[in-house]
Every structure is written in C-alpha cells, then in structure tokens.
Amino acid sequence: MCKLIPLKIAVNTRLLLKDKLEGIGWFSAESLSRITQQHPEHEFIFLFDRPFDSSFIFSSNITPLVIPPAARHPFLFYIWFELMLPGALQKSGADIFLSPDGFLSLASKIPSIAVLHDLNFEHNPMDLPWLVRKYYLYYFPKFAAHASRIATVSEFSKNDISNLYNIPLEKIDVVYNGAGEQFVPLRIAEQATVKAEFSRGYDYFLYVGSLHPRKNLANLFKAFDHFKESDTKRMKLIIVGARYWWTDSIKHAYENMRYRDDVIFTGRLSSADLRKVMASAFALTYVSYFEGFGIPLVEAFNCDIPVITSNITSMPEVAGDAALLVDPYDYLSISAAMLSLANDTTFRNQLIEKGRIRSKEFSWQKTADKLWETCERVMASPVVRK
Numbered sequence: 001m002c003k004l005i006p007l008k009i010a011v012n013t014r015l016l017l018k019d020k021l022e023g024i025g026w027f028s029a030e031s032l033s034r035i036t037q038q039h040p041e042h043e044f045i046f047l048f049d050r051p052f053d054s055s056f057i058f059s060s061n062i063t064p065l066v067i068p069p070a071a072r073h074p075f076l077f078y079i080w081f082e083l084m085l086p087g088a089l090q091k092s093g094a095d096i097f098l099s100p101d102g103f104l105s106l107a108s109k110i111p112s113i114a115v116l117h118d119l120n121f122e123h124n125p126m127d128l129p130w131l132v133r134k135y136y137l138y139y140f141p142k143f144a145a146h147a148s149r150i151a152t153v154s155e156f157s158k159n160d161i162s163n164l165y166n167i168p169l170e171k172i173d174v175v176y177n178g179a180g181e182q183f184v185p186l187r188i189a190e191q192a193t194v195k196a197e198f199s200r201g202y203d204y205f206l207y208v209g210s211l212h213p214r215k216n217l218a219n220l221f222k223a224f225d226h227f228k229e230s231d232t233k234r235m236k237l238i239i240v241g242a243r244y245w246w247t248d249s250i251k252h253a254y255e256n257m258r259y260r261d262d263v264i265f266t267g268r269l270s271s272a273d274l275r276k277v278m279a280s281a282f283a284l285t286y287v288s289y290f291e292g293f294g295i296p297l298v299e300a301f302n303c304d305i306p307v308i309t310s311n312i313t314s315m316p317e318v319a320g321d322a323a324l325l326v327d328p329y330d331y332l333s334i335s336a337a338m339l340s341l342a343n344d345t346t347f348r349n350q351l352i353e354k355g356r357i358r359s360k361e362f363s364w365q366k367t368a369d370k371l372w373e374t375c376e377r378v379m380a381s382p383v384v385r386k
Contacts, residue, residue, distance in 0.1 A: 006041045006042055006043070007042050007043070007096060007379060007384065008042070008043045008044075008045060008092065008093055008095050008096075009042055009043070009044050009045070009095065009096045009097075009098060009375065010044075010045040010047055010088075010089055010092060010094035010096065010097045010098070010110075011044060011045065011046050011047060011097075011098045011099075011100070012047055012097070012098070012099040012101060012103060013028060013032070013046040013047055013052070013056065013100075014047075014048065014049045014071060014080075014101065015100070015101055016028055016029055016046075016048070016052065016053075016056040017053075018053035018055065018056075019268075019270070020268070022209075022210060023117070023177075023209075023210075023293075023295055024100060024101050024115075024117060026177075026180070026295065027100055027115070027117070027153070027177060027367070028100040028101075029056065030178060030180070030364035030367065030368070031100070031175075031364065031368045031371050032044075032046075032058065032100070032368075033058040034364065034365060034368035035368050035371065035372050035375075036058045036059045036062055037058055037059045038368070038372075039061075039372070040059065040060075040061050042061065043061055043063065044061055044062045044063070045062075045063050045064075045092050045094055046062055046063070046064045046065065047065055047085070047088065048064060048065070048066045048067070049067060049068065049069070049070045049071045049080055050066065050068075050070045051066060052064055052066065063092075065088060065092065067080065067084050067085065067088050068084070069084075073131075074132055074134070074135035077103065077135060077139075078135075081103055081104070081105045081106075081107075082105060082107045083107075085105045085108060086105055086107045086108040089105070089110055090108075094110055095111070095379075095384055096110065096112070096113065096375065096378055097110055097111070097112040097113070098112075098113045098115075098375065099112065099113065099114050099115065100115045101115065101117075102114045102115055102116040102117065102140065102143060103139075103143065104143040104146050106139075106143075106146055111148040111378050111381065111383055111384055112146065112147050112148055113147060113148060113149050113151060113374055113375060114143050114144065114146075114147040114150050114151075115151045115152065115153075115175075115371070116140070116143075116144065116150055116151075116152050116157065116161055117152065117153050117157065117292040117293070118152075118153075118157050118160070118290065118291065118292025118313075118314075119140070119160050119161060119164055119292075120290040120292075121136040121137065121140070122137070122140075122164055123290060124213070124214055124289075124290060125137060127212065127213040127214050140165075144161060144165040144167050145165070145167070147171075148378045148381065148383075149171055149172075149173065149374050149377055149378050150167065150171060150172045150173070151172070151173045151174075151175045151370075151371055151374045152172060152174060152175070152292065153174070153175060153176055153292050153293040153314075154174065154176065154293050154314040154317055154318065155314075155317060156292070156313055156314040156317055157174075157292045157293075158172045158174050173370065173373065173374045173377075174370070175367050175370035175371045176293065176318075176361075176362055176367060176370070177293045177295050177298065177362065177364075178295075178362050178363040178364035178366060178367045179295060179298040179299040179301075179359070179362065179363075179364070180271070180299070180364070181364075182271060182272075182275045183275055183278060183279070183298075183299045183302040183303050184275075184279065184302060185279055185303055185304040186276065186279040186280055186303070190276075190279075190280070191279070191280040194276045194277060194279075194280035195280055198238060198264065198266065198277055198280075199236045199238060199264060200236065200264075202234050202235055202236050203235050203282040204235060204236040204237060204238045204264070204281060204282055205224065205235065205236070205237045205238070205281065205283055205285045205338060206237075206240070206277065206278065206282075206283070206284050206285065206305075207237070207238070207239050207240065207284075207286065208241065208274065208277075208284070208296045208299070209240075209241050209286070209288075209296060210241050210242070210244065210245060211239070211241050211242065211243050211244065211245050211246055211250065212244075213245060213247055213250070214288055214289055214291075215288050216287050216288050216289050216310075216328050217239070217250045217253070217254075218249050218250050218252075218253035219253075219287065219328060219329070219331040219334060220237075220285060220331075220334065221237075221253040221254050221257055221260075221263070222253055222257075222331035222335075223287075223331040223332070223333075223334035223335040224237045224257075224259070224262075224263070224285075224335070225257045225258055225259050225260075226331065226332065226335040227335045227338040227339055227342075228258070228259040228262060230339060231342065233342065234262075235262070235282065235342065236262050236263070236264055237262060237263045237264070237285070238264045238266060238277065238281070239263060239264065239265045239266070240266050240267075240268070240269055240274065240277060241267070241268060242267060242268045243265075243267075275303075278296075278299055278300060278303050278305060279303035279304075279305065281300070281303075281305050282305075282306075282341070282342075283305060283306045283307065283338070283341050283348070284296060284297070284300040284305055284306070284307045284308065284309075285308045285334070285338070286307065286308070286309045286310075287308065287309060287310050287326060287328045287334050288309075288313075288315070288328065289310065289312065289313075289328045289329065290312075290313050291310070291313050291314050291315055291318075292313075292314055293314055293318055294309065294314065294315055294318055297309060297315065297318050297319055297323065298318070298359060298362045300355065301322060301355035301356065301358050301359035302359045304352050304355065304356065305355070306323075306341055306348050306351040306352050306355065307319060307322065307323035307351070307355065308323065308324045308326060308334065308337045308338065308341070309323045309324075309325060310325065310326060310327075310328040311326060311327060311328075312328065318362075320354075320358050320361075321354055321358075322354035322355045322357065322358035323351065323355075324337045324340065324341065324351065
C-alpha cells in the first residue's frame with residue numbers, strides 16, 4: 001500500500017469506562033492502545049461522552065475531547081451522534097471517524113468506519129427494551145449503508161451483516177477479537193487459594209459476561225440443576241457479571257432451581273480477580289444463543305480451561321475443535337456436556353491441549369493489525385487523500 005500522509009483520526013471512545021469494560025469496551029481499549037502507539041505519525045482524537053480516566057490516553061498523539069451529554073439512552077444517542085458529534089468532528093479537522101461500537105453520525109460527511117460486532121438485535125429483538133430496540137432496528141441498517149467500510153469480529157457476523165443489510169462482502173473486514181495477556185494458567189496451589197476465596201473450596205463451572213437474555217442463563221441454570229442430580233464432587237456454578245439484564249425468565253429459572261445454593265454470583269470482578277477465577281475454573285460454560293465472537297472462549301483457552309459452548313452462530317468458528325459444542329436451546333445437552341467433563345479426565349485434558357493450540361489463532365495484536373488495515377483502506381481512498 002502506498003505511503004499515507006499524516007491524518008487526524010477521530011474515535012468514538014464512549015465505552016472506555018474505568019473498571020467497567022465489557023466486550024466492546026475491551027475491544028476498544030486493546031486495539032486502540034496498540035494502534036495509537038504503533039502509529040505516532042497520525043493524530044488521534046478520542047471522543048468521550050463524560051469525564052474520562054487518564055489511563056485511556058495511551059500515547060502522546062491522542063487528544064481527548066469530552067462531548068456532552070452522556071449518551072446511554074436512545075434520545076441521547078441521537079443528540080450525541082446527530083447533533084453534537086458532526087460539529088465536533090468538523091471543528092477538530094478530523095479526516096476519518098472510527099467507531100468501535102458501530103454507531104455513526106449520519107449527519108457527518110467524513111469517511112467513517114463502523115465496527116459492527118453482531119446483529120443479535122435483528123434476530124432476537126425482544127431481548128432489548130422497546131425504545132432501544134426501535135433505535136437499533138431503525139438506525140443500524142443506515143449506519144451500515146453510511147459506513148465507508150465495516151469491520152466485524154467473525155466470518156459469521158460478516159455474512160450476517162451482508163445478508164441482512166445488503167452490504168457487499170468486499171466492504172466488510174474480519175478483525176477477530178483476542179484475549180488479555182493476563183489470562184494465563186495458574187499453578188494447582190494458586191487455584192486452591194482462589195477456590196477457597198470464591199467457591200468455598202470446591203471445583204466450579206464458570207460463566208463470564210453480562211447477564212443478558214441472549215447469554216442463555218436460564219438454560220444454564222436448568223442444566224446445572226440437572227447435572228447436580230448426578231454430581232458427586234459438590235461442584236459449584238460461578239456467575240461473573242452485573243445483573244443489569246436480570247429478566248423475569250432468568251429470575252424464574254434461578255428461583256426454581258433445586259440446587260440454587262450452589263450457584264455463586266460474584267458481580268463484576270476486577271481484571272486481577274477475573275483472571276484468577278477464570279484460570280481456576282473446572283470448565284467455562286458459555287452457551288449463548290447468539291454471539292458475534294465470544295471473548296471468554298479465548299480467555300479460557302489461554303488459561304488451560306476446557307470450554308463448553310454453543311453449536312450455533314460464531315461460537316463453532318471461534319472454538320474450532322477445542323470445545324465441547326452443545327445445543328443451547330436444550331438444557332439436557334448442556335448438562336450432558338458438564339457430566340462428560342466431570343466424569344472423563346482424559347477427555348477434559350484432551351480439550352485443554354486443543355485449547356492451547358487454538359488460542360494461538362487469536363491475539364489483541366492481530367486484532368489491532370487487522371483493524372488498522374481497515375483504516376488504511378479508507379485512508380487510501382481518494383476522498384480522504386484529496
């Protein structure tokens with residue numbers, strides 16, 4: 001690719017929130033920290049919707065800018081992206097706008113890159129509150145059409161975006177997620193200390209993520225309850241994540257569990273604690289019914305933890321042959337996988353070894369490199385280089 005002149009790249013950094021990073025937040029932090037430090041020839045303008053933590057200013061070529069109001073509601077989405085952002089982009093002299101959460105400004109004419117992680121809201125719209133659902137269903141097809149290029153995190157999502165929004169495949173780049181470098185195996189003695197702190201000293205299955213309906217916690221609870229009927233090891237189920245999406249169906253499934261006392265809720269954990277809890281688990285149980293990628297899968301592989309995950313959407317693509325695939329709609333399928341790992345040490349060790357091999361396919365450095373390639377394609381366009 002030809003040598004590019006230095007440019008100003010504005011970035012939507014709304015989801016860089018100290019101690020509150022989730023999937024898209026981690027994607028943003030890990031990829032942007034590398035991109036900005038590796039490309040000092042360009043200026044980056046980080047656009048926040050609230051006061052920011054200085055730890056997110058990764059290098060000296062970043063200029064932070066706070067644009068009110070804090071946009072966490074559809075009416076405020078509209079105000080921030082359509083009324084406030086265009087003026088800020090024009091005033092800053094930005095040449096490109098990069099949005100790691102996929103939201104764009106339709107009122108802005110500068111070339112834009114949208115990272116669309118998945119289209120779960122198209123397939124399962126009832127998972128979202130009414131007004132959020134309406135906003136997403138109305139605006140995201142427009143964002144996809146408006147984008148100069150789109151990046152996404154799996155071939156599954158690439159094809160889904162192309163099919164649902166009639167976007168040419170050649171306009172969409174795949175930039176797989178990675179996992180934090182802190183996710184590494186723990187020694188047996190360290191694991192015992194973690195279990196004493198978090199699981200009353202017992203082995204445990206682990207779920208990590210938001211407690212969102214698509215994460216299928218209701219069926220996970222049913223599966224664990226069924227598993228416990230044959231469990232001789234007094235195993236636990238640890239749920240890591242905030243109860244922001246604690247719906248009636250999830251609550252009902254939990255309250256009707258016979259063995260709900262063996263379910264342990266930690267809430268959101270610090271990065272240090274999450275790493276320890278992941279690396280001490282008996283297995284990760286990540287049985288969503290829709291994922292664009294599924295970062296905890298790779299985190300578990302990196303920690304030498306076997307994985308049970310769903311046989312649909314992106315999860316088989318990410319897991320390859322390194323996970324036990326189940327039907328997320330059938331709690332007995334999930335339960336059978338739990339029993340298989342609990343009762344067959346040889347099989348469990350084989351999965352761990354396959355996970356070690358599979359983990360080498362994914363890293364945040366690869367993510368950053370691929371996302372930068374997307375940026376370069378837009379930067380090289382006649383519109384930007386005019």
